[in-house]
Amino acid sequence: MSVHDVIVIGAGLAGLRCATDLAAAGHDVVVLEARDRVGGRVWSHTFSDGQVAERGAEFIDGTHTAVLALAGELGLALTTRSNDIDAQGTLVDAGGRPVPMHLHASVLADLERWDSAVRSLDPTDSDGERRTLADLMHELAMPVMSRLVVGREIRTEYMLPPDEVSQRFAAVVAGNQVPSERERHRVVGGNDRLARGLADRLGERVRLNTAVASVDAATGEVRLVAGEVLRARHIVAAVPLPVLSRLWSAMPLELGALGYGVGGKISVQFQRRLWRDYGRSGTVLSDRQWGHLWETTDDQAGDRGVLTNLIASHDGAAFAALPEAPDVVVREVERIFPGARGLAGERVHTDWTNDPYSLGCYVCAGPGQWTAARAALHRPYDRLWIAGEHADEFTGFMEGALRSGARVAAALGATQ
Numbered sequence: 566m567s568v569h570d571v572i573v574i575g576a577g578l579a580g581l582r583c584a585t586d587l588a589a590a591g592h593d594v595v596v597l598e599a600r601d602r603v604g605g606r607v608w609s610h611t612f613s614d615g616q617v618a619e620r621g622a623e624f625i626d627g628t629h630t631a632v633l634a635l636a637g638e639l640g641l642a643l644t645t646r647s648n649d650i651d652a653q654g655t656l657v658d659a660g661g662r663p664v665p666m667h668l669h670a671s672v673l674a675d676l677e678r679w680d681s682a683v684r685s686l687d688p689t690d691s692d693g694e695r696r697t698l699a700d701l702m703h704e705l706a707m708p709v710m711s712r713l714v715v716g717r718e719i720r721t722e723y724m725l726p727p728d729e730v731s732q733r734f735a736a737v738v739a740g741n742q743v744p745s746e747r748e749r750h751r752v753v754g755g756n757d758r759l760a761r762g763l764a765d766r767l768g769e770r771v772r773l774n775t776a777v778a779s780v781d782a783a784t785g786e787v788r789l790v791a792g793e794v795l796r797a798r799h800i801v802a803a804v805p806l807p808v809l810s811r812l813w814s815a816m817p818l819e820l821g822a823l824g825y826g827v828g829g830k831i832s833v834q835f836q837r838r839l840w841r842d843y844g845r846s847g848t849v850l851s852d853r854q855w856g857h858l859w860e861t862t863d864d865q866a867g868d869r870g871v872l873t874n875l876i877a878s879h880d881g882a883a884f885a886a887l888p889e890a891p892d893v894v895v896r897e898v899e900r901i902f903p904g905a906r907g908l909a910g911e912r913v914h915t916d917w918t919n920d921p922y923s924l925g926c927y928v929c930a931g932p933g934q935w936t937a938a939r940a941a942l943h944r945p946y947d948r949l950w951i952a953g954e955h956a957d958e959f960t961g962f963m964e965g966a967l968r969s970g971a972r973v974a975a976a977l978g979a980t981q
């Protein structure tokens with residue numbers, strides 16, 4: 566049996582970045598990917614007219630330097646969009662009544678109060694490890710409509726409800742964000758061009774349709790579902806943690822216990838951007854299961870328009886698992902923007918929770934989880950190293966995936 570220098574499991578951004586850096590430094594590296602495509606949770610869909618929707622990662626912050634650098638390296642163009650809340654264009658859909666956000670007088674002020682409360686959380690405060698965002702909402706004593714909007718924002722950000730997000734974890738996430746730089750860009754032609762660009766460089770080192778069944782950290786053995794056994798001096802596990810727990814029987818408990826956001830996305834293309842006729846942006850925050858809608862094509866040309874629905878948290882994940890969910894979304898869009906149903910065309914439906922190669926959306930630490938998990942994520946286990954968005958402070962973002970891959974490659978001796 567030949568022994569590789571490094572076997573990377575998973576051709577998402579973390580695994581591809583790691584492998585690219587290692588290959589550039591002359592290491593013999595192979596990337597094993599279960600799916601028939603690279604990119605993992607970065608997966609773009611192109612409609613017949615060329616418009617694009619993202620099934621997973623959509624927005625790039627202006628502070629996501631690793632993503633911006635990779636786009637530059639690959640010669641990919643980025644769109645630039647405004648991240649300001651348009652309080653007239655945004656609808657709050659409560660109790661079946663969609664109303665422009667600005668008509669709920671205190672909501673904008675409460676959103677600012679919320680942002681500044683989260684930004685002043687101290688990531689080193691040990692108390693924040695056991696307290697949750699639900700506690701913080703309670704302390705701020707917000708009126709019902711503000712609670713709905715803030716609660717929805719939390720579910721969109723973490724894919725879990727406020728009582729499952731620790732304040733310490735929220736402080737880490739907020740510490741890496743600059744409000745004016747949030748959600749500023751998308752890659753023209755689709756974010757998965759980032760992954761495909763890296764994979765092109767790796768060429769035959771990437772093996773698609775090659776699912777790993779188990780890893781042995783002590784021996785460096787990797788067993789494939791198809792039965793073949795490969796061996797390496799080092800294994801880099803760049804798969805989501807719920808997946809890793811199935812491959813690695815000795816995975817530490819603190820990693821198995823770490824929370825994971827759940828849900829999915831539905832994008833529907835409409836023959837024209839009807840919501841603009843109503844003077845709206847297409848953004849809707851709802852108290853219903855489907856939760857949060859926005860226009861994905863706000864920075865794309867064309868007469869048509871795509872509304873994307875992020876379906877978050879436990880009730881959202883249950884909804885995302887239903888085959889009829891896209892039709893329900895179209896019905897709901899019709900309720901909010903009458904006339905939309907007749908304009909609805911292609912629907913794209915992604916359920917990340919039940920996808921066997923993701924088993925969720927991204928890490929979200931609940932009370933008592935982050936500090937223990939962080940240490941466990943940043944150390945090697947014999948021959949096994951952990952990469953992936955979960956293994957970086959920019960957790961939950963493409964940025965975290967790339968940074969973790971580069972960090973592990975550097976630890977394994979890649980010069981960058």
Ligand SMILES: Cc1cc2nc3c(=O)[nH]c(=O)nc-3n(C[C@H](O)[C@H](O)[C@H](O)COP(=O)(O)OP(=O)(O)OC[C@H]3O[C@@H](n4cnc5c(N)ncnc54)[C@H](O)[C@@H]3O)c2cc1C
Nearest residue numbers: 575577578579599605606622623624777953954962963966
């Ligand atoms: C709904 C949603 C919205 C998001 N929105 C944003 C956003 O707006 N901006 C942003 O920056 N990020 C966003 N993210 C997060 C971003 O997608 C992830 O942080 C990032 O893509 C994770 O990359 P990764 O390489 O760590 O993991 P992945 O992309 O999951 O890569 C892991 C790879 O391992 C493969 N794999 C799994 N099991 C096996 C196996 N047994 N054998 C071999 N291969 C296997 C998978 O197929 C996959 O290709 C979003 C994610 C989701 C789900």
